[in-house]
Amino acid sequence: MSESTKLSESAKAALPAHIAIVMDGNGRWAKARSLPRVEGHRNGVESVRNIVRTAGEIGIKYLTLYAFSVENWNRPKEELDTLMKYLARFLKNEIGELNRGNVKLEAIGQIWRLPEAVQEQLAKSKAATARNNGLTLILALSYGGRAEIVEAVRELAAKAKRGEIDPAEITEQCVAQHLYTSHIPDPDLLIRTSGELRISNFLLWQISYAEFVVTPTLWPDFRKAQFFEALEEYARRHRRFGGL
Numbered sequence: 470m471s472e473s474t475k476l477s478e479s480a481k482a483a484l485p486a487h488i489a490i491v492m493d494g495n496g497r498w499a500k501a502r503s504l505p506r507v508e509g510h511r512n513g514v515e516s517v518r519n520i521v522r523t524a525g526e527i528g529i530k531y532l533t534l535y536a537f538s539v540e541n542w543n544r545p546k547e548e549l550d551t552l553m554k555y556l557a558r559f560l561k562n563e564i565g566e567l568n569r570g571n572v573k574l575e576a577i578g579q580i581w582r583l584p585e586a587v588q589e590q591l592a593k594s595k596a597a598t599a600r601n602n603g604l605t606l607i608l609a610l611s612y613g614g615r616a617e618i619v620e621a622v623r624e625l626a627a628k629a630k631r632g633e634i635d636p637a638e639i640t641e642q643c644v645a646q647h648l649y650t651s652h653i654p655d656p657d658l659l660i661r662t663s664g665e666l667r668i669s670n671f672l673l674w675q676i677s678y679a680e681f682v683v684t685p686t687l688w689p690d691f692r693k694a695q696f697f698e699a700l701e702e703y704a705r706r707h708r709r710f711g712g713l
Contacts, residue, residue, distance in 0.1 A: 494687030
């Protein structure tokens with residue numbers, strides 16, 4: 470696919486309402502340049518800024534970024550401390566940019582596991598952008614798809630125990646209403662950078678019928694041109710949702 474900074478008319482007419490992205494490759498990007506891993510994360514922030522701005526400009530309604538997984542807590546403390554510092558800084562510094570772009574910030578995941586300073590800044594940033602009604606940016610932070618489903622099951626089980634719900638009446642819609650994303654439509658398109666062919670415990674329930682686009686581009690190099698390539702590929706798909 471050629472790199473273009475313009476979308477075709479067919480791609481404009483077939484824009485997904487919700488795009489989810491697994492932002493992979495920061496570490497490999499840094500290693501290839503003999504740089505510390507944290508430099509990959511720092512440059513990855515520039516890609517986040519670029520893609521959020523582009524998504525808002527072209528009219529995407531929801532963008533979910535897999536920013537930090539529950540498995541990431543197993544990384545070295547030094548790297549975790551740096552990641553959390555970058556996250557807090559991003560949340561604070563991007564408020565102006567998000568407001569200029571009419572972007573509303575939300576977050577999903579085990580937010581309670583984040584450092585208190587990050588939780589406080591996240592709450593402030595969400596409040597500062599709460600009235601925006603353009604793109605909704607959802608950061609998946611301390612997120613795990615299995616953990617999300619387990620939490621939903623526990624909540625449903627507790628309701629059943631209290632007699633608030635009949636187990637026989639639990640439907641797919643009922644389960645979906647107890648997920649972190651209960652108020653957000655399922656992703657239409659899942660993009661994964663760095664060429665890895667796995668889901669990595671991301672939105673396991675929600676991506677049941679999402680179209681997948683995998684690019685070999687490492688996340689710090691993923692910008693508008695690569696984003697548009699993914700949208701062009703999405704526009705060529707025929708979504709059947711199990712039908713003919």
